[in-house]
Amino acid sequence: MNQQVEKLYRIAQQKERRIIGLMSGTSLDGLDIALCRIGSSGQETTLFLDNFTTIPYDTTFRQRIREIFAKRHIDQQLLCALHAYVGKTHGELINRALEQWNIPSSDVDLIASHGQTVYHAPQRLTGETILPNSTLQIGDGDHIAHITGIITLSDFRQKHVAAGGEGAPLAAYGDFLLFSSETENRFLLNIGGISNFTFLPKKESELKAYATDLGPGNTMMNQFAFEQYGLEMDENAQIAKKGTVDIALLEALLTAPFLHADFPKTTGPELFNLAYLREAQTVSNTSSIAPENVLATLNKFAAQAIVDGIIRASAELEDVHIYVSGGGIYNPLLMKNIRDVFTSVSVSSFSSLGLNPDAKEACLFALLANETIAGSPSHVQQIKDSPAICMGKISLPY
Ligand SMILES: Nc1ncnc2c1ncn2[C@@H]1O[C@H](COP(=O)(O)OP(=O)(O)OP(=O)(O)O)[C@@H](O)[C@H]1O
């Protein structure tokens, strides 16, 4: 037997695996690296986060990705090169993190790499009926395996698409195993570039768990802050706090059919972008309002899409508790806009469930790799619209 296949076979039989989960989100801020210790699999899964870091991308890396990110028309030569370059860079960043943590690569069993989403195209966005749902994450797993010497699983979303899904959100698979409760109906709200939640019904409930995207999260605020002020974000909502919400613009922004479609559903900056803003400004006759008012309105828009979605999903439920993660928790105005609505529902940081919120998505991919190598897909019958599948492609180091 090939020694690497034999090694993988041994890893699959271990009681516990050390898996590095990687996430590089739509905000393009950096690479999240989570070293997890994962015991058992399926309903018996345990997960401990041993080490976590986010290594920020340098400006050149960010600029290169931005040249193709969420764009319909791009330079194919650049796409081709970035597939290798992102893989190579991610491999090098893992080596750097392991060195900082003083952990030899031989102590790590597997890497689980999400890659960098560059385009997300469900049929609900494209309007296609013949061409299928599709999504593209770059950063080839062979490069990561070769550079780190660690067996790598990557490209998790393709199997979900192949089995009839939109390729996202995948969060329900992990959240269901780790965070379901006996006493609470939980909404695990993540506010990254795009906002999404996982609904986890009480354990004895007949309802099924599911995950869904909700709306723009931080992405439109980030894009506008970059265009108008050259800033990566409206840090601490300093600019939005100086503005006022323009109701006509807000109402125009809230008309996207995506926002009113049934759950689960997915979206991305392919829809929620500055072109979408400009269209809403034209329709609402607000093209010349001050930039701080636009930011205040975009902030309110992101909050409203979240609030409307959760209210709709929780209408018939009692004992509802919302746990929030993602970079949006650091935006005080966004959190205020959300909390002001949920006066009788408790809204807590996801950290109260015992896991660093910034590491949540990277841990999810470590858990998905664990399921693929050592799990059985039986429990996913309790998750709505989630095909029982093993996700991720396996890359051997040499
Ligand atoms: N202090 C802050 N003030 C305002 N916004 C902040 C602050 N800190 C983080 N953010 C927002 O959070 C974003 C990063 O969030 P996160 O890392 O969760 O996104 P992501 O993982 O890239 O997105 P996704 O989950 O959609 O893929 C930043 O781009 C910024 O918009």
Ligand SMILES: CC(=O)N[C@H]1[C@@H]2OC[C@@H](O2)[C@@H](O)[C@@H]1O[C@H](C)C(=O)O
């Ligand atoms: C295509 C894609 O990369 N989608 C991401 C993105 O970031 C948030 C939201 O949009 C979610 O649908 C998904 O990520 C999380 C980790 C998921 O799959 O659950």
